[in-house]
Amino acid sequence: MSFPAPAPALPLTGATRLVGMVGNPIRQAKSPENFNPLFARRGIDAVMVPIEVESDRFEADMPALMRLANLDGVVVTMPFKARIIPMLDHVDEAARRVGAVNAARRRPDGTWEGGIFDGVGLVGAVRSIGLEPTGLRVGLVGAGGAGSAIAFALADRGIRSLSVTDREPDRAASLTARVAQAGTPAETLAALDLAQLDLLINASPVGMGPDDGSPVDLSGLHARLAVVDIVTRPATALLEAARRSGCRAAGGAAMVAAQTEAIVEFLGIGPSESRTTAQTK
Known part of the structure; x- marks a missing residue:
């Protein structure tokens, strides 16, 4: 960007x-x-x-x-x-x-x-690749502070559903319970099924290190899936794979700018x- x-x-x-x-x-x-x-x-x-x-x-x-x-x-x-x-x-x-x-x-x-303002920034990043959150099936990796803010911001903008995975399952379950209580269908999964998603968001630390791999199984990437990785490094394993697969994708710089x-x-x-x-x- x-x-x-x-x-x-x-x-x-x-x-x-x-x-x-x-x-x-x-x-x-x-x-x-x-x-x-x-x-x-x-x-x-x-x-x-x-x-x-x-x-x-x-x-x-x-x-x-x-x-x-x-x-x-x-x-x-x-x-x-x-x-x-x-x-x-x-x-x-x-x-x-x-x-x-x-x-x-x-x-x-x-x-x-x-x-x-993490959620506001994420919505701005999604819009920067030509999407509106309304009606999207969203997969979220990471249920910490940034992930929680992102989840609620997307729910407020009318996403269709939210699936969350986190290395601490109890944290993911707490987040999805609160989002569901606010009226948006939400579930906790051990692993995301990318074929069932319109938007994938990485809000985990995976990708911050130069030798980090992807936070999800990349074999499920498809061109209809949009990807936002909030890690601020210019290139991550997830972003590079998404772009090779023809996905619309944005990195952390787009979120930071918004x-x-x-x-x-x-x-x-x-x-x-x-x-x-x-x-x-």
């Missing part, structure tokens, strides 16, 4: 708003590389900075960080997506169902609101007045 050329970054001034990327470890985080160019393209006078918080200090240090007057939002990664929830004044329905938050914003009244756009909208930081003025001259 190609991205627009980066816009010149706004100079940092006393008026620049801060957005934190909070996790531990944080060195591998790519979010600043995605958010800061988008801020620049939109003329938003904000900067995302990585912040590593010690795990055993999170409950003490995070509230202090959130009291910074010029901090407008945080993007949260492992292992803090669930632990931040008690610190927030409002949590959206999707985050409540999943039990995790990956972005929070300061509201005009000073309170903090959190949400989860998720980044959605979080920037959620944060609600407006464009810099100086940049807006310059662009209209």
Whole structure:
């Protein structure tokens, strides 16, 4: 997936708003590389900075960080997506169902609101290959935080059915029970039958390593099956096999792009007045 050329970054001034990327470890985080160019393209006078918080200090240090007057939002990664929830004044329905938050914003009244955007990003990735989720038979590999957010987002968009497999069967069973309770037919399987699916999603860690194989048996791939692998490596065994089989396919970059756009909208930081003025001259 190609991205627009980066816009010149706004100079940092006393008026620049801060957005934190909070996790531990944080060195591998790519979010600043995605958010800061988008801020620049939109003329938003904000900067995302990585912040590593010690795990055993999170409950003490995070509230202090959130009291910074010029901090407008945080993007949260492992292992803090669930632990931040008690610190927030409002949590959206999707985050409540999943039990995790990956972005929070300061509201005009000073309170903090959190949400989860993995599902929004996945829906964007599906749309990037020309599909709408409505009516699809979906197979999902991985029932963790990202997989759960994806499952509920797809259910909310009217998929026909959901089949889930996970290396922890109890976790998959818990997810399918909650999705089914919300009104979407869902089942837990030891292995997915690709012939019975319209859309296959890998939300597991399989594929993150360069020597990883596929999270599913590739012999069942067929050209009518669409595939989304949320792993952010440009090529995975699953994606390469899907493309060889003629499947419509998208990798993690498509999900990240859609998720980044959605979080920037959620944060609600407006464009810099100086940049807006310059662009209209």
